[in-house]
Amino acid sequence: MCGIAGVARIDGNDLSQEADGLLSAFAHTLAHRGPDDRRLLREGPVGMAFNRLSLVDPNNGAQPLVSADGKVVLIVNGEVYNHRELAAGLPGVRLSTGSDCEVLLPLYQRDGLRFLDRVNGMFAFVLWDKERRLLLLGRDRFGIKPLYFHRDRARVVFASEIKALFADAATPRRLDWNRALGEYDMNATPGFAHGRVTTWFEDIELVPPGVIVELSLKDGASKEHRYWRLPDPDAASETSDEEYAARFRDLLVSSVADCATADTDLGLFLSGGIDSAAVAALAPGGTLRTFTALTPGTVLNGDARGGRRTAELLGLPNHQVLIGSERVPSPQEWRDLVWLGETPLVGPEIFYKFELHRFARQNFPEIKGMLLGAAADEINGGYIPQFAGEGGDWDDFEANLRDLYRRQALQRNPKFGHWWEHDGVPLLNDAAIDPGTPYADDPYRGYFAWQYRTLEQYNVWHEDRTAAGMSTEARVPFLDHRLVELVARIPARRRAALVWDKRIVREAMKGVLPEEIRTRPKGYFFYGDGARHTNRFLTRLLAQDGAELLEQALATENARRFLSADGMRTALDRLTRSPNTENVELLLRLVNLGLLDGMTAQLPAPPAEAAPRPRPVELTVTDWEREQDDIVARVAAEPELSRTVPYALADNVLLVTAPALPDTWFVAVDGSFEYEISAADDAAWLALLQALDGDALTLPDALAKAGVEFEAVAELFREALAVGLVTAQPAEREPAER
Template identity: 30%
Template sequence: MCGIVGVCGISRARPTEASTLRAMLGMIRHRGPDQFGIYLDDWAALGNARLSIIDLKTGQQPISNEDGSLWIVFNGEVFNHVELRQELEARGHRFSTTSDTETVLLAYEEYGPACLSKFNGQFAIAIWDTRRRSLFLGRDRLGVRPLFYTRTGDTLIFGSEIKALLAYPGIQAELDPLAMDQIFTYWSPLSPRSCFEGIHELPPGHFMRLEDGRIRIEPYWELRFPEEGSLPLRTKGEYADELRDLLIDATQVRLRADVPVGAYLSGGLDSSTIAAIIRHHTASPLETFSISFGDPGFDESEYQTQMARHLGTQHHVVHASHADIGRVFPEVVWHAEIPILRTSPAPMFLLSKLVRDKQFKVVLTGEGADEFLAGYDLFKEAKIRRFWAARPDSTFRPGLFNRIYPWISGLARGGGSYASAFFGMGLEETGSPDYSHSIRWRTTARTKRFFSEDLAERIGVAMAAEGHGLAYPSGFGQWDPLHRAQYLEISVFLSQYLLSSQSDRMAMGHSVEGRFPFLDYRMVEFCNRLPPTLKLRGLTEKFLLKEISREWLPPAITDRPKQPFRAPIHRAFFNDTPPDYLEELLSPGAVRASGCFNPVAVDHLVAKLKLGQGLSETEDMALAGIISTQLVERQFVSGFRPSPPLDESDDVKTVLRQGASTEEQPCP
């Protein structure tokens, strides 16, 4: 796992100094502190910060093909590189390393952009063709690994994180008002937008080609589901056997590494299944890692300990107190590079530190099972609402929400009138494409009442010019309702928020690579073809996964109700030891200076907390969003401070070609 950066002239030569690449790489050294590499010529500059996991001796980047006409920097892993290497050798290619990076490069040389469809992995790729003066950027199907870009004049600048782009001379960050509106609705901007004006992400499943002065972006993979009622007839046992075999293989190939590999253990079904497969179907030693909370409303340590004992793993736990979450929150935002409406990334940041402290660089986790096998309560909620919509006068049907949300206090008050009022909004609009998510998005959007008049006005102008940005694929209306809900959850929540703010960024903040068997593209495409009743049967989530997991897990894990991963919000900031940055950050003067929020409304929210009054869920989200936006504005806009650039003490491989700057000389 690594971080990459680059600069490229669009229609003419744009020589880049090595010092610029050193500054950009200095911003992301946390992604790859082991080695660094720079390639420079008169048109292009590539840089890499390496976290060495595969081919520790000869895998240092940048790497070239046999004749030196192609150069690559690469962030990620291609887990089927062993098989691809054999295929490429049979076609006459000769390798000088055993790294997957070289396999990626030679696959591109052999197949061009079509190589991306052959990769089973998580990646962001940059390849420079010195003969054609062509730059190729590619990103994995679901967006596990980030890749951002911007342009200034005739120059394209790209990198794994936005902060690397800001180290390029003349690039400055300004919050994008439309992105702010999207974040405070969907929890993230909609791809390709970032939260900063003029800075974009390469969307998941896409590649970019820069050649002959033109930039072209195209998809190579799309998230698709079959038309409703078109699935082939197969038995439950046949589907179960295929799921079991795929999941075992997806887990096994993700253990390919030249360093030890651990596993997260949340105490839930997904991570427990992955850990059990490692224990039962590989010879790999296993150490597991968990988070415990002092707040019993969020703690799952009882199940984590039970599962660790069941598997016999060496188990490690980090304790996340309210004060711990508030203390690390500025670091969390620095790595996330975006306002966040949850504090859940903070415990994940603490967990990755524990992993690194125990000398691990790689962990397997259970992300993706809830999205692709219908594990979230949101899917049940949408199913109940459709059931209720068929008899909107029913007094029994709204009561089903108590079965899926027993932890929401007061849901049954007033004889169920509260549930009826809340979940009944838009009840009969079952043909709406966002039916499954409309309540969540409407609830989140209430946080925008804290916006300043100026920001609200700028949002209105942007929306009039561009629209809101949420689009639906062709054929969406012909999919099963569950599949429509899954599409929205995967394309918006998983790809844009979860895999970024809560996963890649929090792990790589401590130089840890996460690997996700449930996101193996073969698993993804198989799950998308599963009949909905094998994912959500009645109100039983992840039905087929539970069936196959009984082979490995105790009933206390397979049969326990789904508990969403959450972390305390207002108590993380307003407690016996509030973080020292909080009072000044939320002061009327600081809020007014950032220009995003109404100082009076924020002051009322703070006063409510100081009086010890509880907050609604919307107010809790608003608080996290306000604090994190204030931090983003301070860290990246008004107070951006570059990290130290690479210096002579860093292990830097430098390749100079074709009239590049002589500031540095090639390594021997």
């Protein structure tokens, strides 16, 4: 991993000596991405800055790289995994360094813009063709490595991170509020999101994945050359399920071997799921250090225990990194993390992963690369069962996709709404609503393309930043383009058998992983059984120190124009009484937007100079079965519930039954039956809910009215508070403003 940046004149002129200061500022801002070496180059119209983290050939891989004839100059952030194979196909070419990226120079000189067609790796590069007076900016097929740029009529500036561009006084520093608030990943609206991702800032562009941007240094003219795109399904394929799984296994073996190639030590983030376990099992050497997040969610849903068990079965050292319910970052820590991430989507997952990287780097500084199981869910169907709904199957998943597509199409063409359904009977075909879409006949292709975009907007974006923040390179074996192409080409008739709940991965790992790992259900960092702890963590984060983060987010002129200060304060006040996952995450994203807006006006220190944080610690576990109660108490401590605050069912909650089912009660939320309660099996819980139905009572009074002991309902009561079924009632009217 490296940090690359630079500036070029695109009006036919050369850079002046003043550009040297700008190049130094770029390199200084990106110091965290490459602490091992720093090089600056200014020649004619082009200036380049390079910060190196050396994983391959540490002593002989400095950049910029220059072709043998001196006509082409190159800086690259990333790895070319098949560089030896590519070099072998260049007879008569002698490379001058051990850098895996140098092979790109003779490839370009031979193949022109087709030079990336056979390259396998993760990379972002800037190439200067002196003879043709061209500047090329390009990225790998999935955008694993970032490259941003801003251009005007006279010049272009480019960098691995947006914050480096802001070191240039001529680059605008304006948050793109309108686009940010409409971004699907930002507002948690399910939908087929396609097209280019947002950079969150006005006039800051991101080189698209699988694309080379060509800029003329003579007149600024630009072109885009797409060298890769997602393939279409192969309807004619006669490949069997077994053959697909075998091919997937072979490609994953190759990809893991590629990603594990380094001249320094590597580590692995190990969860309890099959993805990171597969990488661990296939990684060569057998001495990989593994790191598992010990959060309330991963402890309560069994994921952390599963990670430890996987390490035991594979004979790998495992470090359980304690990130308990009491670990709430300070406002300064959170601002630094948002600035490092450069995205309002910073949340619990990004915080937990950064803590893992901090622990690994501080305790094992020889580890410079981290293997991840990331992206397997998005590409191989890990989230499909969720889209099918509880108890749903593949047919339900496809029906829900069609419904989602239809609703989005009707939003774009509302005049068709009346005609599509009349008296419960559809009168128009789905394709008629939005004939321009390529996915009307196959919504799954739209889903796959949506997941591909999400990878760039969220997954690889934050995996890069959290690793780079600790001078570590993230490596993602599941984002080998050969693997993704294989899955994308699966014909429609084979999808249910291969991509429901990642079946292709599970089948591929037969005989490679122990069965208890291969068949283990997916776990989560912070959802599931630990959701209430995550809710409380985020609420405490926002409420601490007089709601410092929220108030700072509201401090800029633009924030006050777009955000309702009274509404956000009231929302936080409600959350402190009854945290809710969806509501608190949405509020946090708005706070993050406001923080980013403020930080662009007054730039924080570079990440390498960020304020110190508490040192992460490891919880040593010798026997999980015997120590489980102590582990839960240490990681997922429950706060004391107030005995003086009144509680009641939320305003949108009804407790109902039917004469025909006298022993069954239902909890309706917003008019929809969400929970079923058996009067025989859950008598204590039903009695407490009945006591709180219509009356606001303190907990002792409610328990006395119901005639139950708290121990009998404690877990359910805490869960009801977490999801908002029961709310703490304000002692007086809610505050409207401060």
